[in-house]
Amino acid sequence: MDFINILFFFCLLNGLLALSELYFFGTFTHVPLKKHHYVFYTALMYIIYGLEIYVKMSFIFTTAIEVLALFSFGCLILRCRPWLSGITAILAITIMQIINGLFQTMTQIVYGWGVPLGNFEKLLLAAISLTSVISVFIAYRYTIKSFYGRKIALTQQVLILLLPTLFILLILQFIISSSSSIGFLSQLTNAGHMILELSALGCLVAVLYAYHRLLTGFELELKNTMLEQQAASQQDYIDELKYRYEQTRSFRHDIKNHWTILENLIQKEELIKAQEYLGKLKDVTDKTSFPCSTGNTVIDMLLSSKLGLAAQKEIHVDCTVKIPAKSSLDDLDLCIVFSNAVDNAINALSTLTEGNKYLLLSAMQKGSFFMIEAENSRCMKDSSPIVFGIGLNNIKAVAQKYNGTISIEDGPDFFRLNVLFLIPQHQTYH
Template sequence: MNHITLTEIPRLYTGLAEWAACSIYVLNLKRKFKGPSLAAVMLLACFLQCAMQLAAGTFPKSLWIPGMLLAIGLMLAYLKFTCQVTASSAGYYCVRSFILAEFTASLEWQLYYNAVLNTQITVLWLNILVFFIVFGTVFGSSYYLEKKHIRKENITFKELLFVAATGLTVFFVSNLSYVYANSPFSSQITKEIFNIRTLVDLSGLVILFAYHILRQDMQVKYDLEAMRNILQSQYSQYRKSGESIEMVNRKYHDLKHQIAVLRAEQDSEKRMAFLDEMESEIRTYEAQNKTGNTVVDTILTGKSMTCQRHNIELTSVVDGKLLNFMHVMDICTILGNALDNAIECAIQIEENEKRLIHVEVLSKKEFVVLRFENYYEGSIQYENNQPATTKADKEYHGYGIKSIKYTAKKYNGWVTIDTKDNWFKLNVVIPLPRED
């Protein structure tokens, strides 16, 4: 057995493991390349990673750490160049890829070592067999797990620091026997070295995956809480709008008394002032909508008043009866958020005649379609496949669209967004309930 060097994992295996681990995230994250271009980038990354590891194998032991840093740097560059992620997110997935690669390469070589130790066989086919079984099993399982739990997300710098510190600790402890064999946590016996390295890498892998699941659960809870706040806010706006409309109704009822005063007034200037005031109040009352659904009427009336104050032309063709099957909160969420976004965009347009918003609620076959259109200027930036907020207060950044999508999904519906010729179009499509 002395003629077999088993304490060192072959550099080629390490390079392949690092490339394969990164490729799991490349295939699951949103990519910059598709088809042949993606395949070419992945093959080039594989060649560079393996070449880097083979070259590092010729370095003196004093340059072992710089060699590892170069390999990690290539992994980071591969992820950042191929995927549409931030630098922090690329670093986050790079650390997880590195620990996964360390575990896979260590496990494969440990199993091969034990196979040789037990059978005294050193033929090439045994090495290749163990390689394909271990790499196929570990990376296949990892791809399946990551596909279920990965999503495009922005990793904060603090989260990156935690993951990097965890990865560094795992790597240091797992390789301690190579650096200092006489410590209480290291060994000089080959089999024990393998056990320490593989088990520590496995522990680190489990810790990082558990942290990933935990942070996602926390993010989901935060999203739900934010959307709950948005829903409550929209419902509160609806209640306030209802109170305002009641006040308008009382004011309109008082107009008949004002007419009587107007008839008795002899001063033409005062009469004209009375007429101007009445005309203004009538316009306010005309902002009320009669769609067949009192919730829709209240929301549209409230938003119409807001549009009047900001010189925005709001037109609507709405059959409110189509939404009678929806809960009040859900109607408030879709109409309120969609109109708030449209109004926020229209206010930023300098020319009043371009401040245009159009709303439609209609049926198409077995679906109800809620269509919101507004004119915009400039360009719309997207984050996570949805328009980025333009509001100064970003506490609930992007949750308006998220709330609309979440509500539509409750009714087995969906949301589409289209931007063409400076018109922003938001369509919410929901299946109409079947009548028994």
């Protein structure tokens, strides 16, 4: 029977808890997990659990080791940001201990009379323990759903959760550590523990809900800022459309005259002049066409307007943007990035009075990474530092939403903005 207890309580239950913890960590942080990650972490936790039993560590010390193990695994193996690894590890262990503490207290209330347990009672105890592990997994799933049900960005603002969650975890250490006695006189104490653990659960739910609402407010503020920027740029769109319309109407009006001139040049065998004239016609048609075909209609319209304005300001534009047909990238997020990146470049180039004015815009997907690069020329005499205004901050916020980042290269005669998105196709949050 001892062997069965070891196999069930130590191997099976602890293994399932370790798998659940790592699943929560990977899903919560948007880090893709492989099979060897689960095997390695489960083996690591078996070693830690075994040492805890062998050395007979205090409950507070064992909790600290488990948090440190999950934090280290996230930073060193999964290459997750330290601040995100820390809060996720604390949150995972706190949820697990609240659920396990509730079931442990319930078990002590039921079996706290000091009566020897029969086979039926032992099977019931095993069923309660397994239910506890399943409940931990369900709690993890609910937490993930509450955070990502509406695609809210997970940024460093998640550190707001650190202090209240850590406080709840410390309270749990006191509750669980003081509930080790089992007997008839401990029933009132166990009932008190049950109330405290339910209160801890309620506090954690309230903290997560408050943070969820806070992120929703941040998201609405970001969208409002974007709408304000779009409203301010409507006149630019109108001016660009008028410009293109006038060019197209003028070209259509003169098309017959162009054909007549070309026909006369060919009849006179003045082929060189005919080629030159065709070249001029090509320049006119290029100005009336879309400057960039990305594969995304919304971005095509946006860049058509933005890059058309750049051409009017005599800025040489090279656009090689390719948007994947099927991806988790939202059109609004792409508009925020491209609109701010191009606007910043055009504004900088508008003040450039000497040198070659150019704007290079490119984007492509490689595996689970989507990369955007915007480069523009700048005056070598202009050594002013780059300031993160609203535009760059909006781009940074969008990049963090997809677990990405931005980087800036500020050379003597160029400025380059790189935006990286992580868009694993197999992960969805519903």
